[in-house]
Amino acid sequence: MKVVVIGAVAGGSTVASQIRRVLPNAEITLIGREKKIGYGTCGLPYVIGGLIEDETKVGGPSPHKFGEKRDISMLTRHEATSIDRESKTVEIQNLDTDEIFTRSYDKLILSTGGKSRVPEIKGLGKLPLITLKSYTDMEYILKFIEREKPKSCAIIGGGFIGIELAENFRRLGLKTAIIERNDRVMKAMDKDISDILYKEMVDNGVEFYFNDGIERVEDTKLIMKNGMNFEVDFIAASIGIIPNTSLAESIGLTIGETKGIVVNDYMQTNDPDIYAIGDVAETSDWHTGKPKRVQLAWHAHRQAYIVASHLSENPVKINGFLGSTITKLFSLTAGMTGHSEQSLTDEGIEFETVTYQGRTNAGYYPDHGTIDLRVHYDRNSRLLLGGQAVGDKGVDKRIDVIATAMMGNMTVDDLAALELSYSPPYSSPKDPVNMLGYKAK
Structure with missing residues (x-):
């Protein structure tokens, strides 16, 4: 069996490893855009804040050693540019040489993840706007802080990633403000809980602009919709993730109401030879059975196991998800x-x-x-x-x-x-x- 996995972070690298465990004779190819594979995305904010001093600790395994140990063909710094469902081939581009070639598959797994949603801000000009989704993003932020030595920042969005960034920017001594369009931080949680988190952040020097947004930027000054203007050295956006479904859409896979790829109980798409896992997959809620897309590492790893079990003809159904999550805040x-x-x-x-x-x-x-x-x-x-x-x-x-x-x-x-x-x-x-x-x- 020829298996091609597109995407090599949490879901992709895990599913490739799981498939090797249950299908020792399979021919497996793993394709990833970055040099790194299987890195610890959830640890990236703590590297920025210096709590994790050695960034290589979250850098994932060596692609060469990973592929050699598991007999997996590793194509890092490569991108799948198109899929032909009829011929069951994937067109792949080497991002360093621009070489284009194809690989055939019997089973294809999409673990294409997502990209940070970037707000449109008038007059942004030269004021840096950063996001944190990948290891490459983290490296850029570390270099930027070391080079520019910023003193202040504004974070757009007060969800899980936003508050984790706020804590770690404060660890670096940056004057930090969170701009939130809602009336409180951590809207996903009950108000009584988010009120406690708000107080903890205020006690640690984080400023807040609720029910507000950036009207425009003038040089380094943020002109706010509610009139409270202030200057910053950079902006960090944490307003959600857009699933990378362009490949799936181009070949007619069904996209659901959460904007993820619709899958069945075994993570199969409407093409039974193509599976989808991780941030890009739409599953269901444990209680209601309604569509749900959970962008967390545990869920990607569980989905990887479900796919490998199905390919080995020992099928296990995926449960609906509770969305269990936890975070540290000061x-x-x-x-x-x-x-x-x-x-x-x-x-x-x-x-x-x-x-x-x-x-x-x-x-x-x-x-x-x-x-x-x-x-x-x-x-x-x-x-x-x-x-x-x-x-x-x-x-x-x-x-x-x-x-x-x-x-x-x-x-x-x-x-x-x-x-x-x-x-x-x-x-x-x-x-x-x-x-x-x-x-x-």
């Missing part, structure tokens, strides 16, 4: 899984919410922390629908327990009976997750 950690208050309201689902605010572990233990934890549950069935938390320790554990409980179709009352590990450094005799169950009763 001294706090914030995480969520499943639906928020807003998304449940938008879906017309009747729900109740139970909250816990208190210690993460025994108060008499020297290293105890605090946590704000909440779950949403169905008003009638009492099944869990979503969970969120923010605190200075133990957030990851609680969100993961709640995600597991949701996938086990547990009710909010079942949380009280969960037998969770206890020792004073880690928890209390009744864990915060248990407390949610007791309070819901």
Whole structure:
């Protein structure tokens, strides 16, 4: 079997490796635009801020060693320019030499990822506008900061990447402002949680411009729509990702309402010999079954496993996704899984919410922390629908327990009976997750 994988970051490099594991005789080609493969995209902000001092730590494996060890034909600094579904061939261009050639396939996997959405700003001129999506982007930002030694910046967008950039720019001593068109930061989370994150950022020197945007730029001055103008040395845009579907569209693959490539339970597109994974794939929501596109590393790795299993004739169906995610913000950690208050309201689902605010572990233990934890549950069935938390320790554990409980179709009352590990450094005799169950009763 000839397998061609287009895209060599999280999804592409993982699926190629997984396929080699289950199909030892397959002929595998992996195509990537960058010199790097399988790099740690989620670690890039922390390299910029100096928390990760050695950028090579997130640089992924050596393409040569990766290909040699797994017997995979590596085509880095190459781009797939067209696909012929009838002849089952891919046209490939060498980005360094411009050489063009073709590879045939029996099965084709699209892991083409996405690109940062770039805002149109009047009068931008020479004021640098950066985005962070790739290892190349990170290298550019590092060189820019070293060369220009900026003192201030504005970040457009207060979502996960925006707040991570804000923390790391502040670590570098940059005067940092977030411009957010909504009325609060981290709109994906419940207001009570995002309010805590907002305070943490203000306490660490981040400025905010809510319900606002850049009207135009005059030299280095941002002329804001609401009239509060200020100067910066550069702008960072973090306003979402556009899936790279141009190849898929050019050959008639179905694009869904989330702008991703529609796939079935085995990650197959409407062409059964072509699969799609990662940022570019449209899957479904765990609770509603409606189309959902999750742009996170765990999901790309799971999808890679689903594809490899299907090709080896040991099919495993993909589950709907909860969208579990977590982030660090200065001294706090914030995480969520499943639906928020807003998304449940938008879906017309009747729900109740139970909250816990208190210690993460025994108060008499020297290293105890605090946590704000909440779950949403169905008003009638009492099944869990979503969970969120923010605190200075133990957030990851609680969100993961709640995600597991949701996938086990547990009710909010079942949380009280969960037998969770206890020792004073880690928890209390009744864990915060248990407390949610007791309070819901």
